[in-house]
Amino acid sequence: MKKINLENVTLTNRSKKYFSPKNIKELKKIINYNPNATFLSGGTDLSLHVTKERKEINNIISLNSIKELKFIKEKNGNIQVGAGISLIKFEQYVKKYYPDFNSILKRYGSVQIRNVGTIAGNIATASPIGDTLPLLLSLDAKVVLQKNSKQTVLPLNKFFISYRKTKLKKGQFIHSIIIPIYKKNIFKAYKISKRIDDDISSVCASFNLEVINKKIKNIKIAYGGMAAIPKRAINCEKILINSNLSEENFNKAKKYLEKDFAPIDDMRASKNYRMEVAKNLLMKCFIEIKKHKLIRLN
Numbered sequence: 001m002k003k004i005n006l007e008n009v010t011l012t013n014r015s016k017k018y019f020s021p022k023n024i025k026e027l028k029k030i031i032n033y034n035p036n037a038t039f040l041s042g043g044t045d046l047s048l049h050v051t052k053e054r055k056e057i058n059n060i061i062s063l064n065s066i067k068e069l070k071f072i073k074e075k076n077g078n079i080q081v082g083a084g085i086s087l088i089k090f091e092q093y094v095k096k097y098y099p100d101f102n103s104i105l106k107r108y109g110s111v112q113i114r115n116v117g118t119i120a121g122n123i124a125t126a127s128p129i130g131d132t133l134p135l136l137l138s139l140d141a142k143v144v145l146q147k148n149s150k151q152t153v154l155p156l157n158k159f160f161i162s163y164r165k166t167k168l169k170k171g172q173f174i175h176s177i178i179i180p181i182y183k184k185n186i187f188k189a190y191k192i193s194k195r196i197d198d199d200i201s202s203v204c205a206s207f208n209l210e211v212i213n214k215k216i217k218n219i220k221i222a223y224g225g226m227a228a229i230p231k232r233a234i235n236c237e238k239i240l241i242n243s244n245l246s247e248e249n250f251n252k253a254k255k256y257l258e259k260d261f262a263p264i265d266d267m268r269a270s271k272n273y274r275m276e277v278a279k280n281l282l283m284k285c286f287i288e289i290k291k292h293k294l295i296r297l298n
């Protein structure tokens, strides 16, 4: 087993191929020979193509054994997370920077899912209800994309094109994620789902504010479950930026969520519920800041 562990693995079964390279150099070679192969990280989303949709995946490139992608560090005022870091490792690391990010991750799937699932996988799915995505958007995170030896840094805000479509090109993979550390900001995130544990969000909201002398100097708001992609609430932000931290301003701003989003009905929630809850979460954020108190049931 030790010997196998040191080697790049290639398995073939008729026309199907599975690769598990040990380093990026080997990964680049495999991608060049197999440009249409599908990347596998934790497999918690990808495997549903087989188990739920009954589809076949021909060529798979597992990124799990690449040590160069398994890093997490603080550098130049940012957290940089390698694509190979599991959600559970990130959950522990992020707690001291953003406690609410940690709380949301605690309710992300189950421990088993978080032991293998990754942020990179969550980003690549571009799911409108991917839980890390509104949080990363409100923190103005960037993705480092790699194709051959070339790395490109793209703001996450520009990464999602439409429902489950991203800017990822053929043969390009997510190398890492860069998350700015806002030492003075207030960061809040809320997940609404039918169950506390192991449930997908109906709505997920995230707020990142810089407040100086009761004035909002900067604000970034993002929601999941409100559109075809996870998205910033730009119109709502515009009302709040440079305004006083007051109930009146938040009440005014919440109406602008109707300009930002046109949610849909589905089995998780109705469009009316989604809009109502999105507005209420904005008000909850205001009340928590105003009262210097967390209003959390769990």
Ligand SMILES: Cc1cc2nc3c(=O)[nH]c(=O)nc-3n(C[C@H](O)[C@H](O)[C@H](O)COP(=O)(O)OP(=O)(O)OC[C@H]3O[C@@H](n4cnc5c(N)ncnc54)[C@H](O)[C@@H]3O)c2cc1C
Residues within 6 Å of the ligand: 038, 039, 040, 041, 042, 043, 044, 045, 046, 047, 063, 083, 107, 108, 109, 110, 113, 116, 117, 118, 119, 120, 121, 122, 123, 124, 125, 129, 130, 131, 132, 168, 172, 173, 174, 175, 198, 199, 200, 201
């Ligand atoms: C029981 C269960 C509960 C879940 N609960 C939640 C939840 O609460 N919240 C939530 O948001 N999600 C949830 N999910 C969905 C899933 O766990 C997440 O989306 C997870 O982050 C996917 O990461 P992964 O590493 O497993 O990705 P994979 O399944 O390995 O890959 C997902 C997609 O990303 C691509 N990909 C993976 N890594 C890279 C990379 N480095 N570069 C480019 N493309 C890449 C793959 O090709 C694939 O298309 C749940 C899933 C299950 C099965």
